[in-house]
Amino acid sequence: MRHFIFFPPEASVYARHVDWILFGLLGVSAAIIGLVVALLLVFGIRYRRGSRAPRGPLPAWVSRDVEIGWTVATLFTFVFIFWYATASFLTTIGAAPNALEIHVVGKQWMWKIEHSNGVREINELHVPIGIPVKLVMISQDVIHSFFLPALRIKQDVLPGRYTSESFTADKTGTYNLFCAEYCGTDHARMGGSIVIMKKADYQKWLDAQPGAENLAGQGRQLFVRLGCAGCHFEKGHRRAPDLAGLYGSYVELADGRTVRADDSYLRDSILQPKRDIVAGYAPIMPSFEGTVSEDQIFELVAFIKSYSGDAETTQ
């Protein structure tokens, strides 16, 4: 580990971009503070008591025109900075398609990370260089925040709701990972590192991990074990809707609304099935609140996402 840091490493194009905004702001601020300090000094010295500088009164119009002048100038400068800083932010709304999805569960006081191929790690996040990564995150207890300074990103991790952050790293190395939202006793220890690796090294690393079934496969086992299959794999789907191809589609609900089946919708369907009832079905699905952990929900959701209807034929 380094023993001194002046400026944080930049491990993505985005990070470098943010730094340019920072430099822009630093430039403008330096100019403004320079102006204020210079005026304070110049006036302060020139008009010190007893100096010979002229003291006549100012004509009345001076005050008003000057006032309007610098109000307008400041407004323009500030709106310009707003635009300059925001333009780049707008492009980051919405993640790249086909991003590598990694699941993050925050809990007092550790980060549990699940890769889609079933590899798990704690307080460490391994990612390959050059591939867009999307972290889908949730907390099991209080609010945490997943902070990667080298990538200039931070996102609060909430209980009860998915949030996400995306990045494409372009510099290998090991960088800080912090929890940035105060979460109790060991908040300061709730961190570790992000390891950004060359694609080949990343593959090697993956292969070296204890062989686990991929997340969807684990989800499928769980689906059977928890009894979901009893209703949802039933032939003809009279009792419960077919889950094949559900992810990303639009679902008609009993109350007439139509919603998109995204990660949050699937999660809510499992924990609060009474909230969104699918049109044409009786609300008989029990809630699994308290029975399944957030990690297991990630697995179930991964399974539902990947499921294409093969169970009909096999059962």
Place this chain on the structure above:
Amino acid sequence: MSDAVLDDTSLPHDVSTFDKGYLGDGHTLRSWLLTTDHKRIAILYALTLTIFFFIGGVAIALVRIELVTPAQDFVTADEYNRLFTLHGIIMVWFFLVPSIPATFGNFLLPLMIGARDLAFPRLNLFSWYLTVIGGAFTVYVLLAGGVDTGWTFYTPYSSIYSNSHVIAAAIAVFVAGFGTIATGINFIVTTHTMRAPGLTWFRLPLFVWAMYTVSVVIILATPVLAMALTLMMAERFFGVPIFNPQGGGDPILFQHLFWFYSHPAVYIMILPAMGVVSEVIPCFARRRLFGYDFMVYALVAISVVGFFVWGHHMFVSGESPYANLVFSFLSFVVAVPSAIKVFNWTATLYRGQITYEAPMLYAFGFVGLFTMGGLTGLFLASIPIDVQATDTYFVIAHFHYVMVGGTVSAFFAALHFWWSKITGRMYPETWARFAAVLMYFGFNFTFFPQFIMGWAGMPRRYGSYPPEFQIYHVLSSAGAVVLAAAYLMPLGYLTWSLRWGRRAGDNPWGATGLEWQTSSPPPTHNFDKLPTVERAPYDYHPEGYVETGEAARTIEASQKGGEQE
């Protein structure tokens, strides 16, 4: 320094400060604790807040000691969390929010508008008792083992998970909040109904305008804090699911309520400071405040727009990106009137006759540090920058520049400026100047390194941290030692001056406000004959500046003191 004797000749030499004016009006404890004199209540507040300022200071001193080394080795993690929480709660609600309004506002508002007291003198005393009761709860929390939620009380940590005295701490803030509301109501009614004949709204000193606008913000914002805390307590105590998602609640709702109060609270803390500086700078520049009307509009604009920017505290909370855009834009807009104020203070110096007594030095410090704080606020209003900087030491540095560099500097400016009015004595000028300069350097020494480490990623509320940040923490802790010394000095020399300070005349600065027209210290009824006002405020004249009478002699004396260096 040259000690020209300017004793008030109407009194024998050995009459103590405490026998004159309102101070001489009773010496029993009862005469203080049951007083309805706004000036005595101001003193009660000042003593109370000073005690809390030092408790909050001790808490942060322990924090800064812990942070000298990267490991968690001086206190435990739980103790550390309780220390920074205590520091935050005390400094925000038991120092900064009431600081200038409850002490100087209380003392000066009636004097500045030519009234005999506030509109509701007993309500005023009641406000102080509420603050004390709130303070008692805080002390209870401290003795019982502390609270560890951070001053922000974020749910569901505070409402479900924390094992500390959350309820008592919330009650403390809740009760003190009502004390502030009562003061706000009192100030508003007083300003509306009790102004001296001829004192129209646009003849009010800016300090009065600041007290007025801050009072409006207080009575609109503080109830929302009370609601947020009540809901949080309802969830914690009765299990009513409001913020906890496991019961269907929304933890972010708390943040909206909290910041809907706490962003305006930033202005509750800074507007009074702006008021003070707007009094001090014209007086020591001997010049009318530049752009008086615009200064008033700026105060009003800040108070109004300040209510619509709270979302900038929540850019990474999962708030909608489009909401973020709006909050970001409005945050830039609210910075404009603050910038205007800085320009106006600076322009007031133009063609002045400037002297540099301690209040002026503090006011200069204020302008510099507040500008730094305001500009770094623009960084945080920019979404991509905020994403990196929020919840790091960058934010800590930013708001300390505004709250400590700004408000506390202004508090000390006010303390020195009106010290003679309050006590009838002058403070020792050389010491005061030294403390002012020391405070300025100590402050920058403490907080500037925090910008750098914050951007580099050092999160806030960490009792242990990676070693690459150590150098900045060491600098910061060393600076804190200097700053602590600079805060302790006035405690010493001001206390000294109560007994041995040079006697001040009624108007040692040759200032124009009505408060300077009565004696120092003022009589209980403030004015023997209520003044009438015929002119705009800040009627200073820099050209061929000659002062007559006692005021001139005082200024001459302190002037010589200044120029001997």
